[in-house]
Amino acid sequence: MGQMQPEKNTYRKRGLLTLFFRWLSIGIQSFGGGSATFFLINQACIKFGWITEEEFLNAWALAQLTPGINLIKLTVFIGNRLHGWRGVLTSLTGLLIPSALVTLLMTAFYSQVQSIASVKAVMRGILPATIGMALAMTIRMLSPILKIAIKEGRYRFGIHIALVVITTIAMAAEMVSPLLIMLLTGAVSILLFQLTVGSVPQLEGDQPG
């Protein structure tokens, strides 16, 4: 797809260079975790007309379903749409080089200073906050699913809660491989949700369209 005519070569090269610097600026500016990066990519899509808002939302939804970091998948999708595999490579290096380098430098710096008493004290505050961030992320992932589950009736809701509790314990016990836990939970879900189809109050399959 996207065959390029020979005379467009210089245009393309310039296009790739511009693309690289645009992603680079996203990569440098995106302090403060994924939400900042997401916001900047969305902004760039609108500003530079990379993809439409609808394509953007679609790509983001699909990114949730395939493996890997969602923001990287979004970058791959946009890069591919703009310039094929060259666009993918350009966008990825632009986004990741600064962030990865700063992450590495910060870690290197941290390993140098981690034994200083005041740094230890600061980290003793940051580490519990990291746990808090992880829990907040989990709550944010879980709440939309539970909202759907409540509408599906008491049995379905109970199944959801039970599966989360069981997988949590299985992981905390550190005896079962995470992959096995995921596959088993998926398989058990097919079975349990199929069995409880009758208990769902006229919900599934009655959406218009």
Next chain:
Amino acid sequence: MNIWTYFWIFLKGSLFSFGGLGNLPFLHQDLLLRGWASEADFINAIAVGQLSPGPSGLWSISLGYLTLGWLGGVLALLALTIPPLLSLGVNSFYQKIERKKPVKYFSRGLMLAVIGLSLGVTWSLSKTAITGWKDILIVITTIGLALSQRVPVIVILLLAGLVGYLIYGI
């Protein structure tokens, strides 16, 4: 330490995860088991990963550095970029089957498992990160601030660092 095994552990984590801390359960189990990383490496890497720019999923680059220096960081970065490249092919396949009921049920189950895994790992990590009731207060405050979505992540973490300094540093 076998470099290929090391790289495969990171790649596997990335292949079977769905962003953010999704690769944490895999890395946590495989690296701890072999003694290639300590519990402290994990919690420190996650903390640095949250403070640094870019997607929060980049935390494993920091883990790579803590466990194998610059090479570890580069390997971790490579492992993070390969699976998203595959997503282009998977997308079109998934669009064909996503409406089938068993697929819906399966992916719902996967989501629940991912949440459970992340809770389980957080539990393990909290044994290192949380030492008393003051730390629990920090955890609860962070959850509240993060869920309110009004305070940027970086500000929350810097505040927590300041609180840590005031409690433990003076």
